[in-house]
Amino acid sequence: MTVRIGVIGTGMIGEEHSRRITQTLTGGAIVAVSDVNAEQAQAVVERLGLDARVYASGQELIAADDVDAVLVTSWGPTHEEYVLAAIEAGKPVFCEKPLATTAQGCRNIIDAEIEAGKRLVQVGFMRRYDSGYQLMKEAIGGGRLGEPLMIHAAHRNPEVPERYVTPMAIHDTLIHELDTFRWLLDDDYKSAQVLFPRKTRHAHSKVEDPQMVLLETVKGVRIDVEIFVNCRYGYDIQCAVVGEEGIAHLPEPQALQYRQAGKLASEILQDWKKRFNDAFDVELQAFIDGAAAGQIGGPSSWDGYAAAIAGDVCVKAQESGAIEAIEMPERPAFYG
Numbered sequence: 001m002t003v004r005i006g007v008i009g010t011g012m013i014g015e016e017h018s019r020r021i022t023q024t025l026t027g028g029a030i031v032a033v034s035d036v037n038a039e040q041a042q043a044v045v046e047r048l049g050l051d052a053r054v055y056a057s058g059q060e061l062i063a064a065d066d067v068d069a070v071l072v073t074s075w076g077p078t079h080e081e082y083v084l085a086a087i088e089a090g091k092p093v094f095c096e097k098p099l100a101t102t103a104q105g106c107r108n109i110i111d112a113e114i115e116a117g118k119r120l121v122q123v124g125f126m127r128r129y130d131s132g133y134q135l136m137k138e139a140i141g142g143g144r145l146g147e148p149l150m151i152h153a154a155h156r157n158p159e160v161p162e163r164y165v166t167p168m169a170i171h172d173t174l175i176h177e178l179d180t181f182r183w184l185l186d187d188d189y190k191s192a193q194v195l196f197p198r199k200t201r202h203a204h205s206k207v208e209d210p211q212m213v214l215l216e217t218v219k220g221v222r223i224d225v226e227i228f229v230n231c232r233y234g235y236d237i238q239c240a241v242v243g244e245e246g247i248a249h250l251p252e253p254q255a256l257q258y259r260q261a262g263k264l265a266s267e268i269l270q271d272w273k274k275r276f277n278d279a280f281d282v283e284l285q286a287f288i289d290g291a292a293a294g295q296i297g298g299p300s301s302w303d304g305y306a307a308a309i310a311g312d313v314c315v316k317a318q319e320s321g322a323i324e325a326i327e328m329p330e331r332p333a334f335y336g
């Protein structure tokens with residue numbers, strides 16, 4: 001069975017996902033697209049050679065009889081409305097992060113999904129599908145490291161545009177780590193603090209850069225994450241889990257090593273899309289397979305909600321400079 005997919009939001013990631021579904025993955029076909037800018041949607045149809053209808057609104061696309069499943073890749077503030085409409089229509093929906101821009105918006109989605117009686121939502125936390133992080137998860141779950149005690153991590157970008165402001169270090173950047181560490185550790189957060197080291201001269205006036213986020217989990221694991229979005233040298237994701245019996249480091253992306261001109265060197269990626277290209281493929285294939293089987297898995301609405309709650313507290317901690325408590329409501333049995 002081919003899963004007939006409608007894509008809402010044909011910007012950068014909507015086009016990328018449409019391309020991978022059409023050219024790389026199996027079992028799915030893009031039959032419908034919609035964007036607030038219809039010309040942009042039409043241009044994507046033409047660029048990718050899609051046999052897809054352009055809808056004037058996301059709501060019409062969701063309601064279309066020939067759309068089996070929905071991809072929400074539009075601007076963040078629109079996600080809640082479209083995910084709720086897909087749930088209402090009983091259609092599986094893949095939603096790029098954030099699930100909603102407020103914790104209450106995520107809660108509304110959770111309530112609707114529970115009411116619908118089955119999981120329909122997969123959130124786009126693609127790092128869970130990265131082979132390096134999966135090895136780490138296996139090492140922790142299999143007990144090879146003993147009990148995890150600490151995580152040291154870094155999220156570095158070469159540079160960010162003028163529209164990137166201080167809270168985006170949490171909502172757009174750290175959000176991936178916030179989900180990944182909960183998943184790796186099978187734990188929740190208890191507190192957060194954000195420290196601002198000396199600012200780099202390469203950062204523009206509206207962003208504090210770098211930042212250090214200190215998290216504590218319910219089980220007592222301590223996590224430090226460096227966010228440095230004007231690091232100049234490349235896109236670099238680091239993660240080391242320190243356990244009682246050893247330390248696991250996230251593998252570096254594959255790269256040639258050169259012995260040349262008196263140096264031992266290898267390239268560092270510049271473009272974040274390349275770093276998680278394979279993970280995006282695996283995540284979307286999982287969504288297509290899940291939609292075909294009537295069984296959506298992967299990062300859930302609850303995970304989107306948990307990341308939103310922790311993210312909001314981190315932003316509060318940026319403003320206060322204090323250690324702020326993170327309180328997670330009890331997880332409904334529906335989410336395992």
Ligand code: NAP
Binds near residue numbers: 013040097126
């Ligand atoms: P983008 O290039 O700006 O694309 C967003 C698209 O949605 C634009 O074409 C925008 O049109 C359109 N849009 C805005 N409001 C809409 C509405 N009401 N209905 C339908 N379409 C609407 O942004 P992007 O980088 O692709 O990001 C899209 C989403 O993916 C964001 O939530 C972002 O956080 C997420 N994302 C996730 C990852 C990841 O690592 N998982 C990476 C990148 C992005 P206009 O341009 O005309 O406003």
